[in-house]
Amino acid sequence: MRITLKTKIWLTVLTIVLMFSFFSLFYFPAQQERYLLNNYNNEVQNLANTISLGVRIALTEENFEGVQTAMSFVKDDPRLLFVNLMTTDTVWNADHQSFTLKDSLLKTFPENAVIAPHTEESIIKKRSGFVTDIMSGAIELGVTTDAISEGKKEIRLTSMLVSGVFLVIGIIIGFWLARNISVPVLALRDAANKVGDGDLTQRVITNSDDEIGELAEAFNNMVVDLAKAREELRQANLNLESTNEALHATVTDLKAAQEQLIQAEKMASLGQLTAGIAHEINNPINFVTANIQPLKDDLDDILKIIQCYEKVVREKGLENDFQEVEKYKNDAQIEFTLKEVNDLLRGIEDGAMRTSEIVKGLRNFSRLDQNVYKKANLNENLDSTLTLLHSSYKNRIEIIREFEEIDEVECFPGKINQVFMNILSNAIQAISGEGTITIRTKQEGDLVKISIRDSGAGMSEEVRKKIFDPFFTTKDVGKGTGLGLSISFGIIQKHHGEIDVFSAPGKGTEFVIKLPSKQETED
Numbered sequence: 110m111r112i113t114l115k116t117k118i119w120l121t122v123l124t125i126v127l128m129f130s131f132f133s134l135f136y137f138p139a140q141q142e143r144y145l146l147n148n149y150n151n152e153v154q155n156l157a158n159t160i161s162l163g164v165r166i167a168l169t170e171e172n173f174e175g176v177q178t179a180m181s182f183v184k185d186d187p188r189l190l191f192v193n194l195m196t197t198d199t200v201w202n203a204d205h206q207s208f209t210l211k212d213s214l215l216k217t218f219p220e221n222a223v224i225a226p227h228t229e230e231s232i233i234k235k236r237s238g239f240v241t242d243i244m245s246g247a248i249e250l251g252v253t254t255d256a257i258s259e260g261k262k263e264i265r266l267t268s269m270l271v272s273g274v275f276l277v278i279g280i281i282i283g284f285w286l287a288r289n290i291s292v293p294v295l296a297l298r299d300a301a302n303k304v305g306d307g308d309l310t311q312r313v314i315t316n317s318d319d320e321i322g323e324l325a326e327a328f329n330n331m332v333v334d335l336a337k338a339r340e341e342l343r344q345a346n347l348n349l350e351s352t353n354e355a356l357h358a359t360v361t362d363l364k365a366a367q368e369q370l371i372q373a374e375k376m377a378s379l380g381q382l383t384a385g386i387a388h389e390i391n392n393p394i395n396f397v398t399a400n401i402q403p404l405k406d407d408l409d410d411i412l413k414i415i416q417c418y419e420k421v422v423r424e425k426g427l428e429n430d431f432q433e434v435e436k437y438k439n440d441a442q443i444e445f446t447l448k449e450v451n452d453l454l455r456g457i458e459d460g461a462m463r464t465s466e467i468v469k470g471l472r473n474f475s476r477l478d479q480n481v482y483k484k485a486n487l488n489e490n491l492d493s494t495l496t497l498l499h500s501s502y503k504n505r506i507e508i509i510r511e512f513e514e515i516d517e518v519e520c521f522p523g524k525i526n527q528v529f530m531n532i533l534s535n536a537i538q539a540i541s542g543e544g545t546i547t548i549r550t551k552q553e554g555d556l557v558k559i560s561i562r563d564s565g566a567g568m569s570e571e572v573r574k575k576i577f578d579p580f581f582t583t584k585d586v587g588k589g590t591g592l593g594l595s596i597s598f599g600i601i602q603k604h605h606g607e608i609d610v611f612s613a614p615g616k617g618t619e620f621v622i623k624l625p626s627k628q629e630t631e632d
Contacts, residue, residue: 118283191217
């Protein structure tokens with residue numbers, strides 16, 4: 110059980126008051142009553158002895174009036190009840206072997222007095238014996254204790270008054286101590302608790318100049334110093350946090366820049382390699398493409414000569430002479446062979462054209478950008494990118510092209526191709542099965558708008574907000590660096606354009622890019 114300081118003060122004061130009240134109400138009155146009773150008994154005994162001495166002298170002188178005078182010595186004492194003159198006789202037993210002393214009342218003063226019944230506590234009887242030649246006896250003096258009772262009452266009343274006064278004084282002292290000690294201490298405790306909870310505006314107000322006042326002043330000074338220290342610590346934490354954020358941002362930027370540089374180096378190397386391969390492939394493909402039509406023309410000429418021979422044979426009636434040739438012609442299935450040759454030439458032509466388109470796409474995609482903007486047709490760039498990605502979506506995803514006539518855009522074509530490659534690759538990967546990718550281009554004033562929308566799973570708002578952050582990826586570990594869209598965002602910004610993403614879970618994703626047709630020249 111916890112006892113507060115205020116309770117301790119009141120318990121101390123009440124203990125002192127109760128102890129004093131006990132002594133003043135019980136102990137001291139009892140001692141005074143005992144002292145008063147002893148004095149009273151001694152005084153009565155002395156009176157009895159005095160009366161006994163006077164009676165003994167009067168009997169010795171045989172002055173019987175002196176006996177009466179001696180017995181009336183205390184006649185004016187208001188406490189007197191009676192004075193008895195007792196004579197003592199010796200009474201032997203029947204065989205005269207033993208005896209007893211028997212008192213007999215010889216005379217009483219005042220004579221014929223009627224004594225009211227008294228209890229043992231309300232009367233004091235004292236006996237004083239005497240021996241003379243005439244007789245042996247004793248004086249028995251009885252007085253009332255009413256005076257003692259009155260004295261006791263006065264003592265008790267005085268004790269009660271003193272106790273009451275002391276109780277009032279104790280209560281006043283208790284209130285004073287509580288007000289000047291417990292109240293400031295409790296206020297100090299409450300303020301300390303609030304300071305412990307973080308409230309540094311607390312102050313202890315006291316008007317005393319004693320130790321408690323000094324303690325309150327020291328507490329107030331401590332709180333002021335603590336508030337200053339906490340403010341300095343808060344400011345230091347803010348500075349440190351700001352420094353850490355700046356350092357973290359710098360490290361992130363450096364890391365992103367490093368990754369972008371590595372990516373750029375990779376793309377540059379890949380571009381050089383692709384450009385070289387495209388150039389090497391382009392020469393034989395151009396040779397094949399260039400010779401397909403002459404080959405067709407030559408074949409047509411040969412067929413015309415054969416048809417001319419057949420016509421001459423029919424007109425001259427030379428069928429019998431050319432029976433072997435006709436037989437060989439039938440055995441060789443010349444008609445099927447001619448059709449097969451045409452089909453092969455058509456297939457070679459289609460393959461050559463397809464290879465030419467792939468090479469063209471590689472050459473467009475692998476353009477090495479210098480620090481000079483070049484005009485590019487973004488519809489062609491999109492086609493080139495789709496050509497390179499054809500193997501990843503064929504027979505699975507339908508590509509819907511809605512290309513409008515747009516202005517050529519001043520840009521770094523290789524960088525823009527990289528943006529298209531990143532966005533289209535993500536769109537293809539977002540479609541797990543069959544689906545569609547819709548690509549729209551549109552001229553809006555001086556801006557060219559490109560929209561790439563897929564029918565994939567979409568993304569949450571939380572993911573959408575972080576989609577352009579460096580190193581953020583939703584792919585499995587090892588399947589993505591999280592830099593593709595971040596780099597794309599930087600490329601579009603470098604071209605003074607805008608890129609936005611719109612998506613919702615289950616509703617696919619749409620990237621919208623806006624690029625100015627002409628770039629502002631920086632001085």
